[in-house]
Amino acid sequence: MSTSPATGPLTVGIGGFGAIGQKVAAALDSGSIEGLKLVAVSARDADKARANMAGFQTEVPVVSLGELADRADVVVECAPASVFAEVAVPAVERGRIFLPISVGALLRHDELVDRARRTGARIVVPTGALIGxxxxxxxxxxxxxxxxxxxxxxxxxxxxxxxxxxxxxxxxxxxxxxxxxxxxxxxxxxxxxxxxxxxxxxxxxxxxxxxxxxxxxxxxxxxxxxxxxxxxxxxxxxxxxxxxVPTEENPKTGKITALSIIATLRRLGAPMTAGT
Ligand SMILES: NC(=O)C1=CN([C@@H]2O[C@H](COP(=O)(O)OP(=O)(O)OC[C@H]3O[C@@H](n4cnc5c(N)ncnc54)[C@H](OP(=O)(O)O)[C@@H]3O)[C@@H](O)[C@H]2O)C=CC1
Ligand SMILES: O=C([O-])CC(=O)C(=O)O
Structure with a gap:
């Protein structure tokens, strides 16, 4: 269940549980990101995702991409670009904070920015694998x-x-x-x-x-x-x-990408942030 930042932690749902999603989920599960709490993840293979959560302090439900927005204040997209709309559209329609990492797909769905203006959603694009x-x-x-x-x-x-x-x-x-x-x-x-x-x-x-x-x-x-x-x-x-440095799980994806999302999430709950 989602809670407002005034009364409790911001709840987070992660769409995609691969090279990036697992690292971001593990950081949230460890409790090291102040003010944020993992509540759900999404994957194509739910059994594999549950197995990959075996070492977590708290297992969370594996739900469809569309359901994440029902459960979380913050929806992180880290799935293939082909399923971008399945997670992005409900997140924006429900006025959530939406962090996309398949950013090329956001370019093809720029109507979401207009929708966000109307629904109160915020689309926050992490720097990802880039610099500067x-x-x-x-x-x-x-x-x-x-x-x-x-x-x-x-x-x-x-x-x-x-x-x-x-x-x-x-x-x-x-x-x-x-x-x-x-x-x-x-x-x-x-x-x-x-x-x-x-x-x-x-x-x-x-x-x-x-x-x-x-x-x-x-x-x-x-x-x-x-x-x-x-x-x-x-x-x-x-x-x-x-x-x-490539990740072991997906050599196309640099290790810094998940860290960039973690750093972006940390800003959402932090009493102080540095950098533009
Ligand atoms: N902005 C940036 O700088 C960067 C962006 N990226 C992008 O980030 C995205 C994720 O990358 P990465 O983590 O390496 O990818 P992975 O292939 O490692 O993981 C993708 C995840 O998405 C899940 N998934 C696939 N289809 C569905 C579906 N229909 N419903 C729910 N989950 C689904 C997969 O599930 P399952 O595990 O069951 O197969 C898997 O867990 C890619 O689009 C990539 O291009 C990557 C690097 C840098
Ligand atoms: O450098 C990386 O890790 C991945 C990358 O270029 C991208 O997806 O834009």
Whole structure:
């Protein structure tokens, strides 16, 4: 049952119990996030999810993605992009705090932002596997002339992306880096729905999905997903790079992603926060 922040902890439901969801759930279960309490999770295979909760202090019910919004004040989405709407729409319609991590899918459902305005929901996009969105948001309060993201991934992490399949681009047997996409964050997020959520998050923090430039490289020299952002603004110029250690459970997903969600949740319940 959900409770208001004035009378008790904010209740949290987690949609998706894989590489990201399990780490976020474990942090909540450990009681280390002040003012927040795990109340439900969702997974495709409920028995597997219950087995993965065996070491938890408190087992919570495994429910459908749509039910999370009935049970929790805060709904965290960390499922495949293909089921994004199943968790996002009820969360926004019920006026919950909604944390999406399949951010590319949010670009394809931008009507949710308008709905949130009407229902009182808040959509809070974590930085995820990227870096520097605090500085991008601050710069966006002034004038930004350019935002560019260059993403380099091990070729295997990109294989099967719809853009590669549709354009007959092979990433097999590469000896040198190959640029496989050069365009807008919006087109990149559509063509690589499981690979460049970071580009979507960057565009939402800055100058939008059409103006944000994106290059994607299949690079046999990298073992980590590597993202470099460059921003040119009237307040500052900056370039930052992050090299993400892959999770064991899903090598496409960097370890820092779950930590970013945990840090975002911590802000919701904290008496003091630091950073923009
Ligand atoms: N914003 C960012 O920076 C980043 C975003 N991501 C994105 O985060 C998302 C999650 O990534 P990750 O945790 O690695 O993925 P995983 O594949 O490890 O986990 C996905 C989870 O979703 C569950 N799931 C699938 N279908 C359903 C359904 N119909 N109902 C309920 N649960 C379902 C799966 O259930 P089961 O376990 O039973 O199969 C699984 O637990 C992806 O979209 C990924 O692209 C990833 C990295 C960075
Ligand atoms: O770097 C990562 O861990 C994952 C990633 O690029 C994304 O999904 O945007």
């Amino acid at each position: 969105l605090d500085a991008v948001r601050a710069a966006a309060e002034g004038e930004i002339s350019e935002v560019r993201l260059v993403t380099r991934k091990p070729p295997g992490g990109l294989a099967g992306a719809p853009y590669l399949v549709e354009n007959n681009i092979s990433v097999e047997g590469l000896n040198t880096a190959k640029k496989v996409f050069d365009g807008s964050a919006r087109d990149g997020a559509a063509g690589f729905p499981a690979n460049v959520n970071v580009a979507a998050a960057l565009s939402l923090a800055g100058i939008g999905a059409d103006a944000t430039k994106l290059e994607i490289w299949a690079d046999p020299q990298v073992t980590r997903n590597t993202h470099t952002i460059t921003v040119e603004a009237d307040s500052a110029r900056f370039t930052m790079t992050i090299e993400n």
